[in-house]
Amino acid sequence: MSIHSELRSLSRRRGASDRRADRRDNRVAYLFLAPWLLGLLAITIGPMIASLYLSFTDYNLLTSPNWIGLDNYREMLEDARLWRSFRVTVRYVVFSVPPLLIFALLIALLLNRGMRGLAFYRSVLYLPSMLGGSVAVAILWRQVFGTDGIVNQLLAVFGIQGQGWISNPQYALWTIIILHIWTFGSPMIIFLAGLRQIPEQYYDAAKVDGASPLRQFFWITLPLLTPIIFFNLVLQVIFAFQSFTQAYIVSGGTGGPADSTLFFTLYLYREGFAFLHMGYASAMAWFLLLVIAAFTAFNFWFSRFWVFYDD
Amino acid sequence: MTTEAARLGRRTYRNRGRETRRTIGGLLKHVGVLALAFTMLYPLIWLVVASLRPESLIFREPGLVLEQLSLDNYQFGWTALSHPFSRYLLNTLVLVGGAILGNLVSCSLAAYAFARLRFTGRAVLFAIMLMTIMLPFHVVVVPQYILFAKLGWVNSFLPLIVPKFLAVDAFFVFLMVQFIRSIPRELDEAARIDGATHFRIYRSVILPLMVPALATTAIFTFIWTWNDFFSQLIYLTSTRNFTVSLALRNFLDASSTSSWGGMFAMSVVSLIPLFVIFLLGQRYLLQGIATTGIK
Numbered sequence: 001m002s003i004h005s006e007l008r009s010l011s012r013r014r015g016a017s018d019r020r021a022d023r024r025d026n027r028v029a030y031l032f033l034a035p036w037l038l039g040l041l042a043i044t045i046g047p048m049i050a051s052l053y054l055s056f057t058d059y060n061l062l063t064s065p066n067w068i069g070l071d072n073y074r075e076m077l078e079d080a081r082l083w084r085s086f087r088v089t090v091r092y093v094v095f096s097v098p099p100l101l102i103f104a105l106l107i108a109l110l111l112n113r114g115m116r117g118l119a120f121y122r123s124v125l126y127l128p129s130m131l132g133g134s135v136a137v138a139i140l141w142r143q144v145f146g147t148d149g150i151v152n153q154l155l156a157v158f159g160i161q162g163q164g165w166i167s168n169p170q171y172a173l174w175t176i177i178i179l180h181i182w183t184f185g186s187p188m189i190i191f192l193a194g195l196r197q198i199p200e201q202y203y204d205a206a207k208v209d210g211a212s213p214l215r216q217f218f219w220i221t222l223p224l225l226t227p228i229i230f231f232n233l234v235l236q237v238i239f240a241f242q243s244f245t246q247a248y249i250v251s252g253g254t255g256g257p258a259d260s261t262l263f264f265t266l267y268l269y270r271e272g273f274a275f276l277h278m279g280y281a282s283a284m285a286w287f288l289l290l291v292i293a294a295f296t297a298f299n300f301w302f303s304r305f306w307v308f309y310d311d
Numbered sequence: 312m313t314t315e316a317a318r319l320g321r322r323t324y325r326n327r328g329r330e331t332r333r334t335i336g337g338l339l340k341h342v343g344v345l346a347l348a349f350t351m352l353y354p355l356i357w358l359v360v361a362s363l364r365p366e367s368l369i370f371r372e373p374g375l376v377l378e379q380l381s382l383d384n385y386q387f388g389w390t391a392l393s394h395p396f397s398r399y400l401l402n403t404l405v406l407v408g409g410a411i412l413g414n415l416v417s418c419s420l421a422a423y424a425f426a427r428l429r430f431t432g433r434a435v436l437f438a439i440m441l442m443t444i445m446l447p448f449h450v451v452v453v454p455q456y457i458l459f460a461k462l463g464w465v466n467s468f469l470p471l472i473v474p475k476f477l478a479v480d481a482f483f484v485f486l487m488v489q490f491i492r493s494i495p496r497e498l499d500e501a502a503r504i505d506g507a508t509h510f511r512i513y514r515s516v517i518l519p520l521m522v523p524a525l526a527t528t529a530i531f532t533f534i535w536t537w538n539d540f541f542s543q544l545i546y547l548t549s550t551r552n553f554t555v556s557l558a559l560r561n562f563l564d565a566s567s568t569s570s571w572g573g574m575f576a577m578s579v580v581s582l583i584p585l586f587v588i589f590l591l592g593q594r595y596l597l598q599g600i601a602t603t604g605i606k
Binding site: 006024025026028029030032033034035036038039040042043044046047048050051054061107110111115116117121122123124125126127128130131133134135136137139140141142143144148150153154157182186189190192193228231232235238241242244245248249252253265268269272273278281282285286288289292296 | 337340341343344347348351352353354355357358370373416417418420421423424425428429430431433436439440441443445446447448449450451452453454455456457458460474476477478479481484485508509510513534535537538540541544545555556559560562563564571574575578579581582585586589593596597600601602604605
């Protein structure tokens with residue numbers, strides 16, 4: 001039972017079992033839930049509503065919010081820098097998430113077949129996912145792709161003249177995309193777990209029918225894995241839209257060169273916390289939420305064409 | 312007879328051929344995976360080696376051979392910023408400790424209710440809880456900041472720790488719900504017949520049995536808090552409160568001067584706790600990822 005089966009079963013049973021409950025534990029249950037509920041109201045839902053309100057105001061934290069209607073949103077439409085940062089982010093998501101997942105799936109398939117030393121390889125390949133979010137690794141990345149970084153030094157061995165990948169607007173974003181793909185370890189673990197749940201009998205039956213390994217993959221493994229691929233896709237897209245640390249560190253906090261790594265979140269941070277344009281930042285945050293929701297909705301809609309449910 | 316024997320012989324011969332092919336295939340696979348793993352870890356290994364080189368050699372050596380061992384970078388990096396690096400390590404540890412404690416207590420309480428109790432609005436609240444896992448942090452960060460600024464909490468650890476005591480990391484609630492569901496209900500029912508209250512069942516039956524889920528939570532909280540940058544960046548403003556992430560960022564600002572060596576050395580220092588956690592807790596880590604299907 002992982003989050004995807006959970007969401008699916010939720011959408012099906014719609015609380016039928018709750019209505020059946022004759023002896024309820026309301027009082028004690030809400031006591032147990034109190035911290036979480038308080039957090040939900042005070043730290044999640046309250047601020048969400050507040051940020052919606054603030055998005056219609058001009059607010060700099062020092063004077064009280066000033067209602068300006070849709071001005072922030074109008075300003076966003078004309079803010080060339082915002083659209084640039086939006087394109088950077090979408091490009092980052094589109095070019096990092098699919099390769100990340102494909103890589104994770106391929107390696108998981110490679111490791112799955114009862115490989116000796118599986119536990120060792122799994123751990124080693126997972127390690128970058130764990131460290132990849134840190135400031136230290138982002139700093140390392142600046143060096144790896146820097147003018148006299150490892151990449152260029154290795155290229156020099158082959159007689160290729162490298163360049164400052166980080167300082168070139170054409171390539172800077174790609175170094176961050178590579179950093180993200182480098183952390184394919186955690187979806188790989190999820191795929192490995194999913195692969196282990198496919199009943200062995202399916203393969204036995206296929207073998208009796210003389211199906212080749214390739215056929216087995218396309219007719220058994222892949223279809224049964226599609227729900228897991230799907231939810232990995234949904235979550236990875238949501239998380240990738242929120243990436244911040246790597247772009248901040250690699251670009252030294254500027255989103256440069258020439259805004260080529262100015263992630264939406266980085267622009268939001270600069271507007272909200274460097275210039276204290278809290279109203280504008282709130283409008284940006286809501287825009288980001290809507291974009292993520294739209295991508296997620298599209299993923300769900302599109303899933304009916306390729307996701308296969310066994311039940 | 313002879314044809315029979317010949318056929319048998321041929322078959323075993325053919326089988327042996329298939330077997331060698333399989334071992335060769337397996338060997339190739341091992342070589343391939345090892346090469347991949349090595350390529351992936353190369354930058355990390357290089358970082359460690361580079362941090363042990365004299366500063367002047369760092370950018371001239373793409374290799375991993377260390378001819379000249381020097382701890383100068385560590386000595387320099389440790390004291391290069393306004394406070395010794397131990398200060399930042401300690402700050403981060405305090406933060407991590409608070410976050411872990413908060414998550415363990417608040418998430419397990421909520422998880423017990425979701426997994427074991429029947430109450431009005433359970434399905435709706437559970438769905439909301441699942442959705443908050445996916446809610447982008449940035450949508451709430453501005454008003455949260457305003458709230459904590461009004462409370463006078465900016466430039467303290469409170470905005471980073473208090474939310475953990477309110478189970479804001481719903482991911483862990485979900486992880487624990489999954490785990491509690493796998494604990495046989497008969498155990499609580501037995502305790503219930505003996506007259507135990509829900510709180511007692513939670514404390515004496517469920518909590519001891521869910522240690523693996525608690526360990527997973529503690530480990531993930533450690534990693535996420537240790538790696539966190541965004542919220543530390545906005546809430547911690549004075550250098551005495553700086554965490555490891557913020558201290559490293561400061562190196563970057565100052566790196567126009569030649570502090571690459573010190574920065575690399577402190578980067579290594581900042582990764583060591585993560586690596587230790589990884590070595591000690593990888594079983595729980597991998598289990599947590601596999602059972603929830605997240606991160």
